[in-house]
Amino acid sequence: MYRQSAQEKSQEPDAIRRSFVDASPISIMRLKSDREDLAPSPANAREDAFGIITQLRDFRLHRLWRGKSLIFEGGHREGALAITDLREEWRCHHLSAFDNVRFRIPFQHVRDFAAEIGRPDLMGLECPPGTIDPVILGLAHALLPALERPKQASRLFIDQVALAIMTHLAQKYGGLYIPGDRKGTLAPWQEKRALEYLAARLDGHLSMMDLAKSCELSRSYFIQAFKASFGQTPVRWLTEYRIARAKELLLQDVPIAEIAIRCGFADQSHLTRSFSLIAGTTPARFRRDRRT
Numbered sequence: 001m002y003r004q005s006a007q008e009k010s011q012e013p014d015a016i017r018r019s020f021v022d023a024s025p026i027s028i029m030r031l032k033s034d035r036e037d038l039a040p041s042p043a044n045a046r047e048d049a050f051g052i053i054t055q056l057r058d059f060r061l062h063r064l065w066r067g068k069s070l071i072f073e074g075g076h077r078e079g080a081l082a083i084t085d086l087r088e089e090w091r092c093h094h095l096s097a098f099d100n101v102r103f104r105i106p107f108q109h110v111r112d113f114a115a116e117i118g119r120p121d122l123m124g125l126e127c128p129p130g131t132i133d134p135v136i137l138g139l140a141h142a143l144l145p146a147l148e149r150p151k152q153a154s155r156l157f158i159d160q161v162a163l164a165i166m167t168h169l170a171q172k173y174g175g176l177y178i179p180g181d182r183k184g185t186l187a188p189w190q191e192k193r194a195l196e197y198l199a200a201r202l203d204g205h206l207s208m209m210d211l212a213k214s215c216e217l218s219r220s221y222f223i224q225a226f227k228a229s230f231g232q233t234p235v236r237w238l239t240e241y242r243i244a245r246a247k248e249l250l251l252q253d254v255p256i257a258e259i260a261i262r263c264g265f266a267d268q269s270h271l272t273r274s275f276s277l278i279a280g281t282t283p284a285r286f287r288r289d290r291r292t
Contacts, residue, residue, distance in 0.1 A: 026105050028102070031099075032098070038094045044086060048106060050124075052104075058077055062096070088290055109166075113170060177229075185229040190216075195237075202238075203264040239274060242263045250283055272284075
């Protein structure tokens with residue numbers, strides 16, 4: 001079942017109305033309040049999971065802190081989507097009435113989902129601030145009857161909606177490319193072999209010819225089929241995979257120079273150049289922004 005955070009437990013019993021439904025390992029909760037005077041919440045309990053929030057109606061005003069830094073003050077429109085890394089510390093002060101649906105998705109479930117469909121390149125979920133997502137909003141609305149009457153809810157229906165949510169999040173916010181037309185793509189066994197080959201060569205010392213041969217294809221056909229399967233070239237896939245690994249290590253107390261070597265870069269400067277091109281910021285700033 002859905003586990004309440006310290007933030008949720010701290011509010012007055014009649015100030016916030018909550019309803020829960022279990023889609024294990026995903027937890028789903030509707031959180032609603034008509035009050036304008038809620039007290040600031042304490043920090044969340046950190047855990048290896050993503051927090052997903054979609055607004056069911058316009059949310060006029062709130063303040064959001066990551067660590068000790070105020071990173072947002074304002075409102076969100078109906079359908080606004082937020083994705084937070086719950087390994088980090090978050091605090092929110094609701095300053096107006098709100099109504100939203102929240103999903104807690106364990107990191108391991110995200111990884112397992114990607115592995116099951118042969119896409120181990122899914123490293124995380126990132127959503128730009130202010131994103132309006134009508135798909136997640138529509139799926140959240142579909143869950144409202146189940147949230148209102150969880151004992152009468154169909155588990156099969158809940159599981160199907162949860163799967164649709166996970167698939168949409170993975171494709172749109174995880175960069176997971178799932179081709180609609182399999183024509184001209186790699187076979188599943190070839191996809192698996194190609195990604196295992198690339199992931200084992202973080203240093204970038206790979207032979208495209210050997211990679212193609214491991215999939216029993218010519219070099220030119222392999223590159224075309226790989227792009228059809230994953231939406232990018234093998235070299236681009238490997239670069240993004242290395243950057244994703246670096247992001248995970250940057251959340252730990254590992255020196256950036258060591259991260260560069262672990263992720264196959266020549267040195268810290270090489271990591272910084274590649275990281276900036278892919279992530280739009282430097283490794284040092286990425287780490288600092290998530291610690292302040």
